Structures are given as structure tokens and as C-alpha cells.
Amino acid sequence: MALVQYSESESESEPDSPQRPTKRPRQTSNLGNQPSSLPPLPAAFHDLYASSTRVSVRDDPSLHGGRKRVIPHVEGNWPTHIYLEWYPTKEELSLLSQLIAQMEGQLDDHGTKLHSLLHSDLGARLPLHISLSRPVVLRTEQRQPFLEEFQAAMKQSNLSTFDVTLQSLDCVSNYEKTRWFYVLRAERPEDDGLNRLLGLSNQCLSQFEQPPLYELPQDAIASPKANDTRVAQADGQTRNDYSHCFHVSLAWSLTDPSSRERGQIARIHLRKVHELRIRFGCVKVKIGNHISSIPLRSGV
Numbered sequence: 001m002a003l004v005q006y007s008e009s010e011s012e013s014e015p016d017s018p019q020r021p022t023k024r025p026r027q028t029s030n031l032g033n034q035p036s037s038l039p040p041l042p043a044a045f046h047d048l049y050a051s052s053t054r055v056s057v058r059d060d061p062s063l064h065g066g067r068k069r070v071i072p073h074v075e076g077n078w079p080t081h082i083y084l085e086w087y088p089t090k091e092e093l094s095l096l097s098q099l100i101a102q103m104e105g106q107l108d109d110h111g112t113k114l115h116s117l118l119h120s121d122l123g124a125r126l127p128l129h130i131s132l133s134r135p136v137v138l139r140t141e142q143r144q145p146f147l148e149e150f151q152a153a154m155k156q157s158n159l160s161t162f163d164v165t166l167q168s169l170d171c172v173s174n175y176e177k178t179r180w181f182y183v184l185r186a187e188r189p190e191d192d193g194l195n196r197l198l199g200l201s202n203q204c205l206s207q208f209e210q211p212p213l214y215e216l217p218q219d220a221i222a223s224p225k226a227n228d229t230r231v232a233q234a235d236g237q238t239r240n241d242y243s244h245c246f247h248v249s250l251a252w253s254l255t256d257p258s259s260r261e262r263g264q265i266a267r268i269h270l271r272k273v274h275e276l277r278i279r280f281g282c283v284k285v286k287i288g289n290h291i292s293s294i295p296l297r298s299g300v
Helices: 043-048 090-105 140-157 190-207 224-229 259-266
Strands: 077-086 128-131 136-139 162-164 166-173 180-186 230-232 238-240 247-253 278-280 282-287 290-295
Touching: 077 140, 077 278, 090 180, 090 247, 136 140, 140 190, 140 282, 140 290, 162 190, 166 247, 166 259, 190 238
Parallel strands: none
Antiparallel strands: 077 128, 077 136, 077 282, 128 247, 162 278, 166 180, 180 247, 230 238, 282 290
């Protein structure tokens, strides 16, 4: 439900209204300096308000900082995304904001503008994420079967909660080369949780004729060089290692940074960033505006 903002003139009584009550002086309070006694919001609360309000039924880049819609809006098609979600704390947000400012300072003055992904246009804090799929499209009749298939695969995998640390800065483009994202690369976690989740996601997507994320073409997988990217698993099997691909996007731009700018960004000091540990306890599946949260198993 959207909030309606009234102007001050609408919220006050007319000057000539009879028996107008006298305004009491506003009392100040120091409660803002005290820790809140209210319990934190449940994680599922954020899923209810994760989608922004649609301001146009057409693709209008002027409404979105110059961005163009990658997936056209078509009746009966449902944009779908699988990902891990991270809500940084205030301290973490402050650190990441400083990092974005440092990256912006390393860009030569040729019109490159960074758009932060930490806050909305209205200043609200936004979640960050690690993608486990491309932005894909499901048809209406595929939504429920796909979700049930992925939930079943997750349950059978018996994957546990895991931590992720961040290692380096980089700049990557989307598949269409229309936007460039300034990202923090993720370290490969214990038990290889990111690769395992990616494998589940790609496997389920392939059953619905959707493209995989990061996966090599079949001819590349068959080449001897591809053996360098494979990792052994506890069950004796091997799978491709895409640990170098997983990342958290912090900001974006419409222009590609130069090789010199990339080098300057890569040399930014990240000691405090390396100390961050991000705990992931569930996988999010967003189909249209509906978000399902699939928990990982607690404990080891």
C-alpha cells in the first residue's frame, strides 16, 4: 500500500475555523539517542516491500537514470531471479559508502557517473545480493512448477547456512553491455556453498529452457583447459568452479571504465572490507513481484 503525503496546508485547519484548538508546544525527546526496545523486523517483512512502485507502463530510461529495460514487459511473462540477499548494517553501509566514494574518486573526469545501489532515490536502505541466476523469464503456467522444482532440489541438497567474505574490487558489465557494475568479488566459502547453489539453479532453469548463469558452453567444457576450473566435491564428483564470478554489486554506470581506471579501482585498500563476514541462511526466488524465501539448513 502506497503512502500518501499531504502538504502542511492540507494537514492543518483553516485559519477561520471556529473553536480551533490551541497548538501545544512540541516536546523534544532524547529517545533517538537510546537503543530501541522494539524487536527487529522479521526477515520476511522485507520481501513484502521489495518491489518499487511502477511509474510507467513503457520503457522510459529517463525515469531510471538512463537504464533500459533488459526484459521487455509482456503480458503473461514473469521476470525471475534467484539470489542471496544481504542487508548491511549501518556500520557496514557507512563502510561501503566510503568505498563507492573512493571508486568515484579514481574515475577520470570524462562524464562517468556512479549510481549507488545502497539506497533508493528516496534515501531508503536497499538490500544487496549475490546472483545465482541471470534475469530470466517464466510464463504464467511455469511459475509454480518451477518454484516447486527448485524448492525440492534445495531440500534434497541439504545445503547448510554459510558465511561469505569479500576479497577485491572489480567492474563487470551485464550481458547486453548496457550497464557496468562496480562490485566486490566474493571468496569461495567453506563447503563450496556458492558453486553448489549455482549448480542447483542452473539445473532447474535448464528444465524450463532458461539460460544458465556463468556456465561454460559444452565445447569449452570439453576442452583440456576447462579442467583448471573444476573442483572436487566431498561426494567424489567434480563440478566447474565459478568462484571468481560471484560478486556483490555496489554501484553502476552507463559507461565502461578505462583500463587505467580499472587498475586504480583494483588498488583501493580493502582491509576493513576483508573483515566483513556475510551470513546467508536462505535463498530468494523472485518471480514477478512475489518473493519466496527458501531456508538453508541450520548448523553444519
